[in-house]
Amino acid sequence: MRFIKSLCIALTLVAMTISTTGCLEDLKSESKDLRTDTSVGGDDSAPAVDFIELSTESETIQLSSELMNNDAVVLYYTMWCPICDSHMSHLRSNVVDHYRNVRYLVVDYVSGSVAQSRNSQVSNGYASFTVLSDSDQSLIEQFNATMGTTVVIDDQNKILMNEDYKNGARLIEVLETLQ
Amino acid sequence: MRIRRTWVNNALSISALLLSSSTAYAASCCGGGNATSLVLPKFGNQMIDVSFDMEDYKGYWNQEGDYTKDPAGSDLNQYRLNLGYAHRVADNWQASVTLPYVWNDNTYPGVVSKENGVGDMSASFWYETFDQVTCVYQVNSLADLRPAIYIGGTLTLPTGKSAYGDDATSSFDITGRGLYRFDANLLIEKTVYPFTVTLQGSYGKYLERDVNQEYGTAVAPYKKNLGDRTFVSASLGYTYFLEELDTLTFTAALADLREGEGEIDGVSDPLTEFEKQSVALTTAYASSDLRWVFKGTFSHALRQDGRGENFPTTDILTLGVSYAFY
Numbered sequence A: 001m002r003f004i005k006s007l008c009i010a011l012t013l014v015a016m017t018i019s020t021t022g023c024l025e026d027l028k029s030e031s032k033d034l035r036t037d038t039s040v041g042g043d044d045s046a047p048a049v050d051f052i053e054l055s056t057e058s059e060t061i062q063l064s065s066e067l068m069n070n071d072a073v074v075l076y077y078t079m080w081c082p083i084c085d086s087h088m089s090h091l092r093s094n095v096v097d098h099y100r101n102v103r104y105l106v107v108d109y110v111s112g113s114v115a116q117s118r119n120s121q122v123s124n125g126y127a128s129f130t131v132l133s134d135s136d137q138s139l140i141e142q143f144n145a146t147m148g149t150t151v152v153i154d155d156q157n158k159i160l161m162n163e164d165y166k167n168g169a170r171l172i173e174v175l176e177t178l179q
Numbered sequence B: 001m002r003i004r005r006t007w008v009n010n011a012l013s014i015s016a017l018l019l020s021s022s023t024a025y026a027a028s029c030c031g032g033g034n035a036t037s038l039v040l041p042k043f044g045n046q047m048i049d050v051s052f053d054m055e056d057y058k059g060y061w062n063q064e065g066d067y068t069k070d071p072a073g074s075d076l077n078q079y080r081l082n083l084g085y086a087h088r089v090a091d092n093w094q095a096s097v098t099l100p101y102v103w104n105d106n107t108y109p110g111v112v113s114k115e116n117g118v119g120d121m122s123a124s125f126w127y128e129t130f131d132q133v134t135c136v137y138q139v140n141s142l143a144d145l146r147p148a149i150y151i152g153g154t155l156t157l158p159t160g161k162s163a164y165g166d167d168a169t170s171s172f173d174i175t176g177r178g179l180y181r182f183d184a185n186l187l188i189e190k191t192v193y194p195f196t197v198t199l200q201g202s203y204g205k206y207l208e209r210d211v212n213q214e215y216g217t218a219v220a221p222y223k224k225n226l227g228d229r230t231f232v233s234a235s236l237g238y239t240y241f242l243e244e245l246d247t248l249t250f251t252a253a254l255a256d257l258r259e260g261e262g263e264i265d266g267v268s269d270p271l272t273e274f275e276k277q278s279v280a281l282t283t284a285y286a287s288s289d290l291r292w293v294f295k296g297t298f299s300h301a302l303r304q305d306g307r308g309e310n311f312p313t314t315d316i317l318t319l320g321v322s323y324a325f326y
Helices: A002-022 A061-070 A082-094 A116-123 A138-142 A168-176 B010-023
Strands: A053-055 A060-061 A072-078 A100-109 A130-135 A150-153 A159-164 B046-059 B075-090 B093-108 B109-118 B121-128 B148-157 B179-191 B195-206 B209-214 B217-225 B229-241 B249-261 B262-264 B268-269 B275-288 B292-301 B311-325
Touching: A053 A130, A060 A061, A061 A072, A061 A100, A061 A150, A072 A082, A072 A138, A072 A168, A082 B046, A082 B121, A100 A116, A116 B179, A150 A168, A159 A168, A159 B217, B046 B093, B121 B179, B148 B195, B195 B249, B229 B275, B275 B311
Parallel strands: A072 A100, A100 A130
Antiparallel strands: A053 A060, A072 A150, A150 A159, B046 B075, B046 B311, B075 B093, B093 B109, B093 B121, B121 B148, B148 B179, B179 B195, B195 B229, B209 B217, B217 B262, B229 B249, B249 B275, B262 B268, B275 B292, B292 B311
C-alpha cells in the first residue's frame, strides 16, 4: 500500500514537472511584439507569391488575375468545424457586403479533393462562397496558415494581414485602409 | 503535408478539455460510484483516480443551433489519460489535482494527423458542510433528508499546448486552452438507498491574457479573454447490493455546458460563445470496503437542432478506477 501511495505522489510530481517546464509560454504570457517575419503583414511584409488553384466549381483561380480586378484578396482557411463556421458566418454577415471590391476565397485544406470540398461547402451552407480546394496543401504551406488563418493581400501584392480571424475586428480594420 | 503542419482541431480540443472533468471521476460522500467530480469520500484520507477517455466526434452545432455532420470520410478522435489525486487536508476540507495526457487522432479525406501532449491541469479544493455521511437506508425523520453539500473551487492552469504558446504550430497541435480559469463549484448529493440524487453546478471566469503569437507565428500583440462558463448537471442513481456487500450503481445524468462571449482587447467576441447539452450513463462497481471503485461512463451529446450552439457534438466513453486510503 505504501508503494502505491509513493508511486502516486511520484507520478504526480513528474507530471507536474513535465507540464510546467514544457509550457511556460502559456503559464506566463507576454505582450512583447515579436514580429520579425515578413510574411505576417505590415510595412515590411514580403510580396505574396502568385498561385493558381482550382475552385470547387472547377474554375482556375490565379492570385494575380484576381488582384487585377479587385482591391484585395482575402483568404480564409477552413476545416468545416464550429469555429470555422462562426468565422465564416460572421464574415458573410459583417464584412462581405461592406467591402464589395474585395475577392473572398475560402481555402479548404482538409477535404482532399475538389468533389469532397464541394460536398462540405454545400452541406455547411456556403455554396455562394468561392472555395479553393487545397488538396496538396500548397496554399497552407505558402502562407504558413492553419485553421482560422485570414490573409489579406492588396492589389500591390502586399500581405496586409496574416493571422487568426478572431472576432473579425482586425480584418475590418485592414479592409478599411483600402477605402 | 508534413506532420507539424497537420493539426489537432481547435474545437475538438476545446470540447475535450471542457468536459473531461465532468464525468471521469466518481466518488460520493459515502464512497461507491456516482458521476461527479473528483471528490474524496467522507471516510477517506487520500484517493488516487486513473481514467481513460475515448472521445469520438460526430459533427457540430452551428451558431444557429443547427446540427451539421462532419465531412464524409472524416474520423476525429481524442483520447485522454487522466491522473487524479485527492487529499484530505482537514476534517471537512479536501484538495485534489488532476492532469490529463492527450492524444489526438484525426482523419479527414485529405489529411491524417496524430499528435499528443499534456493537457490543462486543474487543482481543486472542497469544503464539506456536513460532519457525518448523509447516506441513509430509511427516512425516519427530517434530519435523515439532509443532503451532502460540497462547496469548492477549481483553478485550471494552461499547461497544455494552446494556440498562443510555443508548442503548437497549427490548430491540430492543441491540447489546452491557454488561459487560466477559476470555477466556483457546488455539489449537492443525497442517498436514500438504493437511490442517489446529485445536482452539480459550476461558474467559471477566465483570466485575461496577453497574446503575441498564434501557432508559433508572431502577431500584433492583443489581449484575449473567454466568456464566463457555466456547467450544471443532474443525475439519478440506483444501487444494487451484491454478495459480500459489494455494490453496483447505475447513474443517469443530464448536463448543460455553456460559455458566454469572450473579449479581444476589451471588445466583445461573440464567436467563442457556445452551448452543449448531453446525457450520460455511468456504471460503477465498488468493493464492500468502498476502497476500490471501477467505473464506466458513456456520455452522448444530444444531436438534435437546438441542443447546442457553435460546438462539436461528441460521444465520450470513460473507463476508470479509483482507490481510497483511510
